[in-house]
């Protein structure tokens with residue numbers, strides 16, 4: 001019988017430093033058949049572990065279109081993630097998943113898409129953004145609004161430049177505190193509203209970042225006229241099983257690990273009313 005809790009060994013193929021505390025790991029399953037067949041959707045996460053240290057949910061940041069490997073962007077915040085930052089290429093890491101629901105993709109074809117991220121909130125959205133760019137002509141205008149505390153803390157710096165070159169796509173960056181080389185906007189991500197044409201009509205917004213940033217961005221989107229059913233956010237909760245068994249991640253009657261982590265603001269409002 002299949003045991004859902006047994007993780008699959010994978011090898012760290014390469015590691016890219018994003019900032020002083022954040023790295024992106026490219027990993028490949030040891031089992032070649034699994035590496036070739038493993039599929040997931042943008043917004044899903046995996047439970048990553050190191051033997052004898054622990055396990056934590058981490059969003060898959062690679063696009064499902066890039067087959068044969070997975071990428072995870074990890075900020076060193078605690079025991080496990082700090083140990084992961086000590087890994088070197090060819091070291092072993094363990095993966096189970098993919099878990100959770102995903103961002104709406106097919107349903108938003110033809111619409112204008114707004115991606116609003118703060119700090120380490122860009123990694124989960126990156127999977128979706130690159131999937132959208134893979135089928136660029138099937139979507140409307142795309143705007144990416146991304147903020148970090150300092151220029152160093154912006155993830156995927158080279159990729160952000162590439163996205164800026166894509167047809168009908170705007171990428172706007174901001175930092176809370178500039179350094180001497182920073183020529184862009186300074187201020188929280190909502191200050192970008194003055195620099196970009198955001199219209200709610202038929203648009204869909206995806207928001208990912210720290211809770212305080214999500215709160216202010218959602219308010220700004222609602223004030224701009226977005227319906228709460230067209231605003232999607234991802235929630236972080238402490239998780240253990242990742243598969244709806246342990247009850248660690250519930251909000252009211254829902255489990256973030258299986259009913260989320262992606263929720264529309266409309267769904268969340270309903271959940272909090274019922275809770």
Ligand SMILES: Cc1cc2nc3c(=O)[nH]c(=O)nc-3n(C[C@H](O)[C@H](O)[C@H](O)COP(=O)(O)OP(=O)(O)OC[C@H]3O[C@@H](n4cnc5c(N)ncnc54)[C@H](O)[C@@H]3O)c2cc1C
Pocket residue numbers: 045054056057058059060072073074075076077078079080081082120123124235236237238239261
């Ligand atoms: C769906 C999902 C996707 C995620 N994706 C990513 C990702 O892509 N990249 C990423 O870097 N992280 C991601 N996270 C967050 C990551 O899983 C956590 O930060 C995880 O706890 C790190 O494990 P750790 O052992 O290194 O740190 P921990 O020891 O768990 O500590 C992490 C931080 O949380 C605090 N903390 C610990 N326990 C609690 C508690 N019970 N209540 C409140 N605070 C506590 C600690 O003080 C510390 O500041 C995701 C989380 C979820 C739920």
Ligand code: FES
Pocket residue numbers: 238239240241242243244245246247248249250255256257258
């Ligand atoms: S993490 Fe166990 S029920 Fe969600």
